[in-house]
Amino acid sequence: MIKVGIATFQFADNYGAVLQCFALNKAISMFEDVSVNVINYFPYSFAYRKVYESEYDKVRWYSKRKKFKEFLIEQCGMDEQTTNIIDGRGYDVVCVGSDQIWNPKWDYKEYLLQHVGKNVKKISYAASLGCSVNEAMVKKEFFDDALSKFANLSVREEEHTDFISEMSGIKCECVLDPTLLLDVDLYNDLLEGNDFYKESKNDYIFFYWLDHDQNVYKTASLVNEIASRRGLKVKHTVWQKNSEILFPDGECVFYESIEGFLSLIKNAAYVITNSYHGTIFSIKFGVPFYTYVVESMKSRFSTLLTYGDIKERLFVSELPQINDDIDFELINKKINDKREDSIRYLKNAVMTNSLEKG
DSSP states (O other): EEEEEEOOTTTSSSSSHHHHHHHHHHHHTTTTTTEEEEEEEEETTTOOOOOOSSSSHHHHHHHHHHHHHHHHHHOOOOOOSSSSSSTTTTTTTEEOOOSTTTOOOOHHHHHHHHOOOSSSSEEEEBBBBOOOOHHHHGGGGGGTTTTGGGGGGSSGGGGGGGHHHHHSSOOEEEOOOOOTTSHHOOOOOHHOOOOGGGGTTTTTTEEOOOSTHHHHHHHHHHHHHHHHHHHEEEEOOOOSOGGEEEEEHHHHHEEEEEHHHHHHTTSSSEEEEEEEHHHHHHHHHHHOOOEEEEEHHHHHHHHHHHHSSSGGEEEESSSOOOOOOOHHHHHHHHHHHHHHHHHHHHHHHSSSSOOOOO
């Protein structure tokens, strides 16, 4: 039995971060004679942002964090005890990824696995730098020579493959985000027996917005236009200044569970978002979407564009023309072609016997 530990951003206050962790765990667990769980790594320097403006919001936020933790323990076998060091003890393989674990501006060096012993194999799956290659080059000392000690390397964004290959001396591959490795039925299984918004299927727009900047107001105008044209309600995650977003009857759903989040996408008439994973799950569930692409996310969407023709669903400055037409069958066919290669990489990385070189 090969024992695999996953080290990722499972602690993040973000639905996509938790779901990519769930997906990677499920993908690895499908291999024969493999056991896998999530290392409950929590960086010293990380602190949750205070999103609450009242005692009521504070209680709801803590409730959300509890839901996330319970999901990770029950669905991913996450250790209950946190650790500040990833040392690999008790594992044959430690896999880092996905998400922005190698973003040099955050300086989370534990994801370079420098405390993991030579008897443990180090691999990455769909790791992301979360920045441009030029920005990474400026801070390349962050990586030192740590990457050369890995047995297998893969990243999520195509533009980072050459950089990681040069830094490590190992051929780096570009693979799918873990959430795209699983069949949609596995996500539907999570929702079985879950009645979250079951009574209001397809009568609302889900406005899933990460962070808050000036673009939330511009994007809200698209939300309101579609809501007005189609006679739809709005469910949103804009938890600050709701009265300024122009849909006073909208319902804030910022504090929902992982299953609730998936249900919100699956049952929506439209999804409008600036989220990479919000976009991915709209594709998985076949829900029409529009995605505002922020500068820091351009590389991941550029890669996603190579898997499916979604260009008309993305916008940066000009708001898109409203169009319900989207060929999900073709998009999913292209993604499935890439999925075979990604699973092949992951299986080889986990199952072969070669250890790190250092």
